[in-house]
Structure formats: C-alpha cells, structure tokens
Amino acid sequence: MTLAYPITSLAAHPPRLSPGYKSTVKRSPQKPLIIMRHTLSELTGPVYGHETVRENDHDLTIQHKSEPLGERIIVHGHVLDEDGRGVPNALVELWQANACGRYIHVVDQHPAPLDPNFTGAGRAQTDAQGYYKFITIKPGAYPWGNHHNAWRPAHIHFSVFGHAFVSRLVTQMYFPGDPLFEFDPIFNSVPDENARLRMVSSFDLDNTQPGWALCYRFNIVLRGRSATPMETK
C-alpha cells in the first residue's frame, strides 16, 4: 500500500494539554508519544454501507411525533481529503444540544428544558462526490463548570470516518459571528487562527430554503495540510 498520511499537518491541531480547558490537565499524556510508520493496521479503516444509515437518519426534525422547537437549519458540505477531492461513502455522525442548550444525557444538569421531540443525534453517508446533508435545529449555547461564567458557543459535534483509521476525526462545528468565541477555551485551544476558523461554518443564503430553513455550509478536510482541527468535549 502506498498511501501516506503525513504527520506534519497535525501541528495545526490543539495541544493535548491546554490548561485553560481544565479537563485536559489530568487526561493528557506526559510521556513522549512513540512515532511509528503506518502499517496496514493504520492505513485501513471500517467501511459502512447503506445498511448503517437509514433513510431519514440525517433529518433530526422528523425523529419524533411532532416537530422540535427551535430554528430549523440545513447543515451541509463536503468531506474532502487534503488534495481537495471529495471522500465518497464516508460515515458522518453528528450530535448536539437542543435549541435551549440542553442535551439528552444523564449528566447534563443544565436547568433548561428537554424537548420531547428532539434527541439530537443523526448520521449520514457522503455520496460519490463526498457531499453530506443534515436537517436539524440550531443548538443553543450552554453553561459549563470550567470557570466562572463559562458558556460554550453554539456548536454541533461531528465525527467522521475517512478511509483510514488514522484519518478518524472528531471535531465541532460553530456558527459564524458567535460572540462567545473569544471566551471559550475549547475553541481557543486551536492555536492557529486560520485553523480555528476552519471550525466555523459559513452562512449559505443560496441554499436556504425560502419559508422553511436557513442553511449553513461546513466542509470537513481529513488529515493533511488543511485538516480540520479535532476536538471533543
């Protein structure tokens, strides 16, 4: 196999120890990571077909009896490789809080209401050109205990399987113009401004559906010189 996934581009990613984000302090390794050549074990990855993704898994607004409350949006884009080629048949998973900033999760104690018509999880598979599309509700900001008056900017978590286990990416998509950006240690854990801005979607008026939903575009680049910074919360 001649595929190569260079490690130079990983420099754009956040350092594992980012003390402003407190949970990294006890969860980041202190010993040097071991550099190794990629073998077949790293260069291959799971392949999932249409049996994995059901027809309406990409539409988070029709999973329940009624429509969820909130601002209906389309989030779409392409999964690309470092050379700008679309990555076909990539599995894209998404999860998010509801319009009030509340997750369906046992440890989410934020005193904002759950929406009985919104779960907040979806998945899609890219087409032959690497294109994906979700329909959802714009998530709300929410408070968290990292520091005094800490609030996460509105964001959607993305998890992407590329064509190798080393191109596995978990990241967060943000919305343009959010006033919380400058105060958020997770967003700012990505040191390079250009890399940071690759996590911010763009408002897509051309693909907004009149009378129905606003639209945001979010392209995801796997591994390589313009790779999307990874992060998880």
Place this chain on the structure above:
Amino acid sequence: MTPNGAYEWNDAFTNNLVTPDTSGDRIRVEGRVFDGDGQPVPDAMLEIWQADAQGRFSDPQDKRALPNSSFKGFGRCGTDPNGGFVFDTIKPGTVPDPDGKPQAPHLVLAIFARGMLLQLYTRIYLGGEAANAADPVLALIPADRRNTLIAAREPGAGKAVYRFDIHLQGDNETVFFDI
C-alpha cells in the same frame, strides 16, 4: 458531551464484533481507563480496529483475499461509571509491516473523551504470544514501558479473557503513538 445509551438511537456500532459465522478464536478484552490522579474515566469512548483471524482487514483497500467477510473488525464501547469497558472479538491474525515483516497479533485502539482534544492511539497486544518478542512496533518502545501495551491473559478455562487497563497519565502511563 458524547452520546451514550440515553439517546433513543439504534446504534450502528457495538462492542461485540463476533457473529455466529465469524471464524477464529473468541477472546474478550476488558479493562478500565484512569486519569492522572488514578481516578476512573467514566465518560470515555473507545474504538478498536483489527484484522480477522487470517490477518485480513474488512476494507477494500486491503487487496488480499478476504475469506472471513462476515467480520467487520470495528467496535465501539463507552466506559461505565467505574471507567470499565469490554470488547468481545476474535484473536486477530498476523499482519505484515511495511517491510513485509510479521507483526504480532494486535488491535488498534483509539480513545476519545471529555478533556481529550485529540483522540489517543495505542495498540493492544495479547499476553503469552511468542510473536510479541519480535514485533517491530513493540521494539520501538523503551523496554520498561512495553508491558503497558500487553494485555494480561487471565487464568481460567474457556474463552480467553485479557485485561488491558489504560492510564492516560502518570507513572504507569500507557504508551500512545504519534501517528
């Protein structure tokens, strides 16, 4: 905040990689994840990727014949309140390194969690395998840290159970790879 069982969602991924028509020796890998204070990490998500019993990957990029096509080779498991996880799978076969040299049976493991801005990659090797002594990747690791990647086989009859604890930080820190 990672999704967990509280989502009313038919998860496509499982920590049981074995189907009735999978060939190979059944094994269980179980362990716990700990932080730098030795406290369990109850909110991690672990993913494994491995070859089948013949050392082939369920990926069209692996151009070799795939005799065991029912085996997908991928699993996902969230940790429980004690940091615990378990995978039911099969013992992987031998996979060549880029020079064609055989690697000892191993599973690639990726760890995701709150407080981990990037996933960490490691490998799970199986205790008691003679091939571990000649494995080209284990040979890259300082001898006093190599044991952190070798899961201990638990005594007893029946299905082989291997224990693999993960220490994200500290004296017994697991070896992670820069890949």
